[in-house]
Amino acid sequence: MPQKKNKARSPIQKRGIETREKIVKAGMTLFAKKGFHRTNALEIAARAGLATGTFYSYFNNKKEVLVEVIRMFYRNASQEVLNVYDPVASDDPAGNYAEGRKLVHSMIRTLDSAHRLDPHVHREILAMTLIDPDIARINAEEEKKVVAYMTALLGRFREFIRVEDLEAAAVLLYRTGEEIVHRIRVVGSEIDGQRLLAELEEMMCRYLLKDETRAGEGS
Amino acid sequence: MPQKKNKARSPIQKRGIETREKIVKAGMTLFAKKGFHRTNALEIAARAGLATGTFYSYFNNKKEVLVEVIRMFYRNASQEVLNVYDPVASDDPAGNYAEGRKLVHSMIRTLDSAHRLDPHVHREILAMTLIDPDIARINAEEEKKVVAYMTALLGRFREFIRVEDLEAAAVLLYRTGEEIVHRIRVVGSEIDGQRLLAELEEMMCRYLLKDETRAGEGS
């Protein structure tokens, strides 16, 4: 049996699921507050109101908690997207430049909302993604979904989009938007956030949308 | 005066400076290979061919080594920029769209070169910047210089640039370029790097440059 020992419980009963949830939430809070490396299993357990041993009967180590935190983070962020997002009225008769700007604006606002949700957790996830290959993999899985979602979104607005490689555009816009919003909300930018956001929106529009003056010419 | 103990020597003699250098290089190598957290002072000393005690007579702790590694990294990257960078022939008579593309292309190529230099060190610096406020500060200092440099650069090409807030543009372009190149060179992107770089260049050009067809109209 040369397989990794995997003693972590997979609770089925209601109580077990709640306990697991409590641990993940405690982990999330502490990772956000003190960072992953400065948090230890004892603290997570204590904050969840549990004994050390209980922690270890649900997770093999704190990294497994982080994985769950990442999943929860993306779940929450998706929820937030659904709450916030409403790019263009669905019954819009014809795409045009103004609608395109609304789309871009809406995308940025959505990223921003997702960031405001829990900027410190996000920062920790980013850091761990850089440090730990396992975490990188988990995060990549989640990000793939985001990119797929954005690609599909762009597809729905093809009419007033000038870019042809929609997938590349999705990656580019997601990464760019992420990075800038993260910079403003979490890290702190060299310059005022409003100025930067304005330029970001401008850049995205010029890149993505058919020119205002040419809006009617559509391929 | 409960001030921080600061026993670290500031070597003036040639030999001391060399020893210090050896430690920083050993640190750089190990941080790149194993990451900051998985590297310990003993290893750094050993790889530098020194005793543990000697390490501590040059640095108070390994974080101080990281600070030095960051400084060295930016020094090397600047050097690389000077080697690589040649955006527009200096005797170019008139700015125009083609020249603008060259500028953008050159900027991306430069970032790419800097990344290829030592992607793992770079990754580690990014991670530590997210994790440790002190490191964040040090890194911010260095990045401020980069942004200043880019702002100045854009200023020199104002003729064929449509953006007005040059500083915001510099931050935006730097962050965006950084992020995308980093994604491709270090993390691994969801899609092919060439496609992404092509779109990046396109986005930057559309954002930054006066339209091709309007290139002559410039204010």
Place this chain on the structure above:
Amino acid sequence: MPQKKNKARSPIQKRGIETREKIVKAGMTLFAKKGFHRTNALEIAARAGLATGTFYSYFNNKKEVLVEVIRMFYRNASQEVLNVYDPVASDDPAGNYAEGRKLVHSMIRTLDSAHRLDPHVHREILAMTLIDPDIARINAEEEKKVVAYMTALLGRFREFIRVEDLEAAAVLLYRTGEEIVHRIRVVGSEIDGQRLLAELEEMMCRYLLKDETRAGEGS
């Protein structure tokens, strides 16, 4: 009365006895496979198909299981002795050297059979006997019975036995036989088992039996 807590149930009903038996068997299997120290109560319970708590309502701790395992082991071994053992036809008219050799041979074969039954359990019992005084005591009780049995056995063949101190002889032969068979079957001997067994038999015969040539001279 600060007496030891002794909550372990003494089941009288059929079901309880079966459950107890299941635990002992599970313990025996696991002690044999992984050793006493590397086995924990949870595993024993799990393998017996019971919850941890149930385990503790039958036994106060895993050492009590070991005690039961030892008892079961000797019960099984005794059974085996009765199956295997038939030293000399009971109606044998006269003892002589050949009959003596048969006796010795039969004793060795019996020990060997008992060892083959469950060598790993036996090894574990031996080890625990050395480590834990309580276990040593329990095992000593069981061994006392074996020695008594062997003493009686020798008594029945006094005719062709030259040794006078039958009890000492019983201890000596039991210990020697045990040790050598154990060495061959469980530990692995420095030399080939057959050679060693041959010498063992020879040694026992020379020690125990009246000389072939003097066989008739008896008492």
Place this chain on the structure above:
Amino acid sequence: MPQKKNKARSPIQKRGIETREKIVKAGMTLFAKKGFHRTNALEIAARAGLATGTFYSYFNNKKEVLVEVIRMFYRNASQEVLNVYDPVASDDPAGNYAEGRKLVHSMIRTLDSAHRLDPHVHREILAMTLIDPDIARINAEEEKKVVAYMTALLGRFREFIRVEDLEAAAVLLYRTGEEIVHRIRVVGSEIDGQRLLAELEEMMCRYLLKDETRAGEGS
């Protein structure tokens, strides 16, 4: 580098060697007093007058100390053999039965002395040999040397020995002697030690030596 980390220091300087020695001695004392499993690294370090960390810079874990204890035990025992052992005056003109008895007596006395040296350490080694395959291997190495020594010893007295397979005889006598002496000195025997030792000597003599009455007939 998928090799086991092996950080344990191999001290060359006098001080380091002494420290290592101190740890082994502390380990030996504690293993003897409390048994291997009931001793922990902290205690060993404390008894050696060292900090926990120091312990781990000399040994990777307490098992490694046990290995060293085993080696030291056999070293001491060998020393004891040389001190005690003097089977037959070297200038003895002719082997005969009386000399043979002296040889056997001397062998038993030697085993006994070795046992008296440190019976508890010996018991612990035996137990660990049964429990841990690594320890079993280490111990087997040491025992092989003993058997080789005894085989050679028997060879020197071939004249009054009737056994032909000297190696098998060496194993048999060593194991038997060991077991009985151990039983008497460490475990406690069912019967009085003197009686058992007397029978042991008798058994060994009858097995090994040419018959008293035939002593002169030797090839």
Place this chain on the structure above:
DNA sequence: GATGAATGAGCATTCATTCAT
């Protein structure tokens, strides 16, 4: 009675840092 979630003391191990030589 049975269950299995929860407990928490206990142990192994690491490593930043000090300091006698």
Place this chain on the structure above:
DNA sequence: GATGAATGAATGCTCATTCAT
């Protein structure tokens, strides 16, 4: 100055045992 042995606080993890359901 350089050395590297020594330090010991800190932390990850295990498991015998309890107890609410």
